[in-house]
Amino acid sequence: MITRMIHGEIHELRLDRPPVNALSPDLLQMLAAEVRCSPDRGARALVLSGGEGIFSGGLDVPVLMELDRDGFARALEHFFDAIEALVASAIPVAAAITGHSPAGGAVLALSCDWRVMAEGGFTIGLNEVRIGIPVPELVADLAIRVAGARVGERLCVSGQLLSPDEALEVGFVDALAPAGEVVAAAGQWCEQIIEVPEHALAATRWVVRRDLIEKIRRHRVDDARHLTDMWFQPELRGAMQKLVAQLKKGMSAKAENSVDG
Amino acid sequence: MITRMIHGEIHELRLDRPPVNALSPDLLQMLAAEVRCSPDRGARALVLSGGEGIFSGGLDVPVLMELDRDGFARALEHFFDAIEALVASAIPVAAAITGHSPAGGAVLALSCDWRVMAEGGFTIGLNEVRIGIPVPELVADLAIRVAGARVGERLCVSGQLLSPDEALEVGFVDALAPAGEVVAAAGQWCEQIIEVPEHALAATRWVVRRDLIEKIRRHRVDDARHLTDMWFQPELRGAMQKLVAQLKKGMSAKAENSVDG
Amino acid sequence: MITRMIHGEIHELRLDRPPVNALSPDLLQMLAAEVRCSPDRGARALVLSGGEGIFSGGLDVPVLMELDRDGFARALEHFFDAIEALVASAIPVAAAITGHSPAGGAVLALSCDWRVMAEGGFTIGLNEVRIGIPVPELVADLAIRVAGARVGERLCVSGQLLSPDEALEVGFVDALAPAGEVVAAAGQWCEQIIEVPEHALAATRWVVRRDLIEKIRRHRVDDARHLTDMWFQPELRGAMQKLVAQLKKGMSAKAENSVDG
Numbered sequence: 001m002i003t004r005m006i007h008g009e010i011h012e013l014r015l016d017r018p019p020v021n022a023l024s025p026d027l028l029q030m031l032a033a034e035v036r037c038s039p040d041r042g043a044r045a046l047v048l049s050g051g052e053g054i055f056s057g058g059l060d061v062p063v064l065m066e067l068d069r070d071g072f073a074r075a076l077e078h079f080f081d082a083i084e085a086l087v088a089s090a091i092p093v094a095a096a097i098t099g100h101s102p103a104g105g106a107v108l109a110l111s112c113d114w115r116v117m118a119e120g121g122f123t124i125g126l127n128e129v130r131i132g133i134p135v136p137e138l139v140a141d142l143a144i145r146v147a148g149a150r151v152g153e154r155l156c157v158s159g160q161l162l163s164p165d166e167a168l169e170v171g172f173v174d175a176l177a178p179a180g181e182v183v184a185a186a187g188q189w190c191e192q193i194i195e196v197p198e199h200a201l202a203a204t205r206w207v208v209r210r211d212l213i214e215k216i217r218r219h220r221v222d223d224a225r226h227l228t229d230m231w232f233q234p235e236l237r238g239a240m241q242k243l244v245a246q247l248k249k250g251m252s253a254k255a256e257n258s259v260d261g
Numbered sequence: 262m263i264t265r266m267i268h269g270e271i272h273e274l275r276l277d278r279p280p281v282n283a284l285s286p287d288l289l290q291m292l293a294a295e296v297r298c299s300p301d302r303g304a305r306a307l308v309l310s311g312g313e314g315i316f317s318g319g320l321d322v323p324v325l326m327e328l329d330r331d332g333f334a335r336a337l338e339h340f341f342d343a344i345e346a347l348v349a350s351a352i353p354v355a356a357a358i359t360g361h362s363p364a365g366g367a368v369l370a371l372s373c374d375w376r377v378m379a380e381g382g383f384t385i386g387l388n389e390v391r392i393g394i395p396v397p398e399l400v401a402d403l404a405i406r407v408a409g410a411r412v413g414e415r416l417c418v419s420g421q422l423l424s425p426d427e428a429l430e431v432g433f434v435d436a437l438a439p440a441g442e443v444v445a446a447a448g449q450w451c452e453q454i455i456e457v458p459e460h461a462l463a464a465t466r467w468v469v470r471r472d473l474i475e476k477i478r479r480h481r482v483d484d485a486r487h488l489t490d491m492w493f494q495p496e497l498r499g500a501m502q503k504l505v506a507q508l509k510k511g512m513s514a515k516a517e518n519s520v521d522g
Numbered sequence: 523m524i525t526r527m528i529h530g531e532i533h534e535l536r537l538d539r540p541p542v543n544a545l546s547p548d549l550l551q552m553l554a555a556e557v558r559c560s561p562d563r564g565a566r567a568l569v570l571s572g573g574e575g576i577f578s579g580g581l582d583v584p585v586l587m588e589l590d591r592d593g594f595a596r597a598l599e600h601f602f603d604a605i606e607a608l609v610a611s612a613i614p615v616a617a618a619i620t621g622h623s624p625a626g627g628a629v630l631a632l633s634c635d636w637r638v639m640a641e642g643g644f645t646i647g648l649n650e651v652r653i654g655i656p657v658p659e660l661v662a663d664l665a666i667r668v669a670g671a672r673v674g675e676r677l678c679v680s681g682q683l684l685s686p687d688e689a690l691e692v693g694f695v696d697a698l699a700p701a702g703e704v705v706a707a708a709g710q711w712c713e714q715i716i717e718v719p720e721h722a723l724a725a726t727r728w729v730v731r732r733d734l735i736e737k738i739r740r741h742r743v744d745d746a747r748h749l750t751d752m753w754f755q756p757e758l759r760g761a762m763q764k765l766v767a768q769l770k771k772g773m774s775a776k777a778e779n780s781v782d783g
Contacts, residue, residue, distance in 0.1 A: 129461040143469075156469050157469060192680070197654040395725030411693055418727055500719070
């Protein structure tokens with residue numbers, strides 16, 4: 001579900017769960033583990049990439065819908081672990097957003113140090129609210145971190161999906177590249193950043209990211225409780241069942257698209 | 262002094278105290294009450310608008326000058342209540358800045374979720390300092406929230422009045438519209454935002470605005486004490502008497518302007 | 523080493539330690555004292571300027587390399603005192619960045635209220651990490667203050683030196699001016715800001731800068747301990763000896779340049 005490709009000191013972790021890289025509990029658990037073991041495996045920087053035309057379609061709602069309360073709570077822990085592993089990674093991580101990146105996919109990208117997105121008809125955004133799921137506090141932390149309080153609030157509350165150009169303008173992503181060159185662009189960013197001497201890089205990243213890391217760790221506990229409570233309320237289950245139906249249509253379309261594109 | 266216009270689930274609260282919508286204690290008390298009762302009256306979003314050519318000329322200094330210490334302190338409470346009612350509103354509020362919006366007028370606009378301003382020869386800004394009134398902490402909170410720390414500091418300290426284009430560039434407002442279409446533009450923003458399911462919208466706004474709400478509530482107590490102390494010092498009273506003279510000239514000019522424009 | 527030029531209520535403090543205004547402990551001690559005594563000497567605003575073609579080359583590493591642990595710790599105190607004197611100055615300070623401004627030079631500029639930089643082939647940036655020195659927390663505070671969390675993090679971690687245009691775009695500086703007009707532009711900013719009544723200006727600056735002042739005061743203690751520990755580790759001393767060799771070449775080049783330019 002995750003492929004590691006080693007280019008010297010830069011390792012690429014590619015999300016590889018067709019057709020849309022839906023974030024299942026297993027994939028998320030593996031992602032957290034792969035991020036955390038990367039320094040020991042010789043990496044000085046990471047690229048987190050997805051598939052052609054789709055970075056990740058977000059959390060795997062059909063799988064989540066089948067879980068009982070304990071199972072759902074554990075699945076959330078895996079999601080939050082993956083976010084925390086990225087945010088608190090000992091080495092820098094560049095997100096190569098190879099295509100669509102809604103909801104959970106956008107959250108993983110926001111957890112990285114730097115983001116480059118494929119040009120073209122792709123979208124990225126925190127559209128959770130549009131389907132009735134309130135934005136958790138740790139996601140708001142990430143959005144406000146990259147886009148500032150005014151724009152970050154807007155992104156969370158409106159649930160708007162942004163085009164690559166719009167995402168660049170508000171700082172949701174840091175650069176754009178042609179679809180076939182996104183992973184290479186992320187690799188180049190990694191090459192530049194590891195020119196900084198290793199100890200100074202690690203110490204400086206800790207200084208500037210510590211407040212974010214602490215917020216994520218503080219907020220994930222309440223976020224998990226609130227989301228779990230909400231997940232089993234009848235209104236949300238109805239909305240989720242509709243979503244699953246839509247997703248099935250959407251996934252087919254996206255899967256075709258990623259074959260065509 | 263405030264007119265409520267009901268367009269389905271979107272209610273417009275129009276400041277209606279000619280000639281310049283000066284913010285008297287009565288108007289502010291009514292504004293806070295109208296904002297707070299809006300959800301119970303069936304509103305899912307609010308537009309806060311002003312008159313043609315003038316959103317609000319700011320606090321009603323001539324009226325404030327006639328108050329004793331207790332009266333002034335109560336007037337400030339009404340101002341801060343109006344700010345807090347907007348910031349902590351259970352439903353989103355779009356400011357339709359229909360014209361000039363200095364000082365207290367700008368503060369009300371900054372307390373809303375989103376701002377659209379009329380194009381043309383209008384200005385908006387925190388010009389309190391220019392007439393000798395230090396910016397209270399809760400106003401600095403609002404300015405830094407919308408424009409970031411560097412630009413927010415600059416806006417508070419310089420007291421600069423901005424043209425619509427300048428206001429858009431620094432994020433003081435989010436959009437511009439022709440003078441006759443400002444209220445409609447604010448209404449459209451409301452229509453889009455209430456597409457978000459009600460519970461998810463309310464919960465997400467609480468998550469992203471809670472820190473601001475808490476700052477406003479924490480700072481208003483000290484702000485009220487400092488401003489009241491200052492208000493009765495001889496230097497400030499001299500400056501205020503000058504201002505009242507200027508305002509009388511300015512108000513006539515603006516009243517004429519709003520008839521012409 | 524510092525020349526005070528008095529233009530009415532606006533005083534210029536010019537760094538004057540050829541060839542590159544390297545920040546020696548003596549110069550920094552003097553700078554902190556000169557900033558602090560300026561209100562008593564009749565100044566209502568300050569311009570902090572450097573030499574033609576070079577604002578400051580940063581900390582005087584060759585001098586620092588000769589100090590023992592106590593001496594180094596005292597030298598750091600002088601650097602942090604100068605930063606704190608600028609950040610917490612009772613009157614506004616405009617930085618006239620007359621040329622190159624790497625590392626410690628950039629930090630002094632960031633400590634001021636407003637920055638104008640000379641157009642041309644100059645650079646500014648927090649390149650400490652590139653030579654193996656982690657960015658101290660109080661420097662990260664300053665960078666995030668002016669550029670926001672996302673861009674400020676990037677500036678600290680990458681150690682990138684920016685052209686004047688790049689510095690303007692990210693907010694590292696607020697304006698550009700032709701090389702010969704930088705000091706005048708800073709003076710004009712001062713003239714405008716002192717139009718704000720004295721008490722309102724001071725009180726408002728305190729309100730909007732207090733959080734930054736408190737962060738600097740809180741972080742400088744740990745920063746001093748960490749940097750001192752690090753300074754006497756063998757890896758860093760090796761890197762510093764290389765740097766001193768490079769600096770000697772660079773300084774000659776810059777000194778020639780400042781004669782030519």
